[in-house]
Structures are given as structure tokens and as C-alpha cells.
Amino acid sequence: MGHLFVYWREVGLSALWEVGVLLSINRFIRLPMTPLIGLLYKRMSLRKGLILAILLAAATTIGYSLFKGFIIWLVLGCLWGIAWSFLRMGGYLTVIRYSDDSNRGHLMGLYNGISRLGSLIGMLVGGLLAPLVGMQIVSIAFGVFMLLGLPYVVVYISGAKANEPDVSLLWKERLDNQESIWSKPVIKIVATGLVPWQLPIYLWCAVILLILAASTAVSTLMDALASDVAHLSSVVAVMTAYSVATDMGSALGPMLVYLAIGLPNGITYIYIGSAIIFLLVALWHRPNAKQEMTALPSERELMK
Structure with a gap:
């Protein structure tokens, strides 16, 4: 295919x-x-x-x-x-x-x-x-x-x-440590944003390899976290929910790309848009993000 x-x-x-x-x-x-x-x-x-x-x-x-x-x-x-x-x-x-x-x-x-x-x-x-x-x-x-x-x-x-x-799902306890989740998408932000620009072929190939390496790291990390949660709860139920969530992104990707690729500068918008999405993911999973969202206004000032 x-x-x-x-x-x-x-x-x-x-x-x-x-x-x-x-x-x-x-x-x-x-x-x-x-x-x-x-x-x-x-x-x-x-x-x-x-x-x-x-x-x-x-x-x-x-x-x-x-x-x-x-x-x-x-x-x-x-x-x-x-x-x-x-x-x-x-x-x-x-x-x-x-x-x-x-x-x-x-x-x-x-x-x-x-x-x-x-x-x-x-x-x-x-x-x-x-x-x-x-x-x-x-x-x-x-x-x-x-x-x-x-x-x-x-x-x-x-x-x-x-x-x-x-048994009870333990998502929060397993996903509270967000240091490693946050650091991997940052690599993809930089690398993905470089793809549509005019680069020497050797540098462009290096960027592509970096994207593949970062993608593998992110997917492996998420798979491992999901399997940790599944091991402590309902294996089939957790992995089913995880698979459906990842399939949604995989399904929308090719369809949206081939719809946008025919637009003027479409390929540039696709990669820049992807980099922005990775940036949002990184910000969402940045360290202390959950604590900042749930803290009181006075506590947020102390965190800064």
C-alpha cells in the first residue's frame, strides 16, 4: 500500500x-x-x-x-x-x-x-x-x-x-511521571518543521532518520506505559482503548494529507502543521503540567 x-x-x-x-x-x-x-x-x-x-x-x-x-x-x-x-x-x-x-x-x-x-x-x-x-x-x-x-x-x-x-484502572499513578513523555516529542517538533525546506540532500536524509528515530521512541514509550497500566488492570480492555485512540490519528492522517497536498504550498502546511501538533503534545505533557492545571491561583504563582 x-x-x-x-x-x-x-x-x-x-x-x-x-x-x-x-x-x-x-x-x-x-x-x-x-x-x-x-x-x-x-x-x-x-x-x-x-x-x-x-x-x-x-x-x-x-x-x-x-x-x-x-x-x-x-x-x-x-x-x-x-x-x-x-x-x-x-x-x-x-x-x-x-x-x-x-x-x-x-x-x-x-x-x-x-x-x-x-x-x-x-x-x-x-x-x-x-x-x-x-x-x-x-x-x-x-x-x-x-x-x-x-x-x-x-x-x-x-x-x-x-x-x-x-480491576480498577491506575492511569493517573502510572502516567504522573511525565518527564520522558515530554522530552521525546520535542525532537519531532524541530525535525518535522525542517522537512519541507530546501536542504542539502545529506542533511535532509539526516532529518528524516531523526524523525523515524523519534517516532519509534515515542510509540515505544507510549506502548510501554499502556502495557504497564494494562498489566495492573484489564489487559484486553486497556489495550483495546489504547489501540482505538492511536488508530484514530492514523486514520485521519493520510486522508487529511492527501486532501491538503493539492493546495498551493500544501506540503509545507502539512509539515508545519504537524510540527505545531507535536508542540501542543509536548506542552500538554510538560513536567508539572497537571499540577499547574489543578492548583489554585496562589499556588500557580509559587510554581513559576
């Missing part, structure tokens, strides 16, 4: 707005489906959920090579979104099940690192092979490659259910 913006005419699309919809639909479908998938994970084993995710993802990826046109790709995008929800929820629950307080952050970072590495390899290999052998062969090859994960899941993933008793 990531190569749509280059080969959109070859796959039967007629306008860039269709590209934006296709890149967003798999995320929008996850909003209503993730809670349902969370309920299913309460009644089925992690092994079954991950096997279903792999089979559905492989079939969808191969389907991109067999069919063309906006409508059929819209359906495939929905199916891919469902597969991704099964896979991501299963990944979160697996990390939480096999970790403890001493290694949960490390294992969540390892999980994110492997996931991001797979995305990187997919983009690089797909980008190199697509013009050489065609998107159809690349899609089939990627779909078949996904099936290699089935033996690993069968052998190493538990067949037990992901269900657990519900």
Missing part, C-alpha cells in the same frame, strides 16, 4: 484522493473492529488470533496482485485493517503475557523494533522490485512470505486465552 502514491494509475485509480482514502480506510475500519477483536481475544487463544491475522493478511496482500480498481481495493483495505488489528492486539497481549515489571519496556521496544524493521524492509525491497518485476509479483511474494510466520506461532505462542479479571 505504501507504493500507491507512485503507481496509483497502474492499479486502476483515477485520482490522488482515492489514494488518500485507500491509505486511510484500513485505519478507519480498525476503529469499530478493534473493540470487537478485543472481545474475541477474551474468548480465543493468542495462537488462534495470530494465525487468523497471518492468514487474512497473506490473502489480502495476494489479493492486491489479482484485482484492480478503487472499489475492490477498498474492500481489500478493510480486510487488511482487520488483519492488522488482530496482529497488533495479539502482539501487545503476547508482550504483556511474557513480560514482567523488569523487562516489559525492553520487550515492547524489541517488539516495536522488529515491527518497524519489517516495515522498512518491505518498503525498501518493494520499492526496488516493483519497477523491475511488477507490483503483482511483489504482492504475491510478500503474501507467501507472511505464511512463514505460521510455524513460529504454532510452536512458540501459548494456546491459552488472553482473558483476565477486571
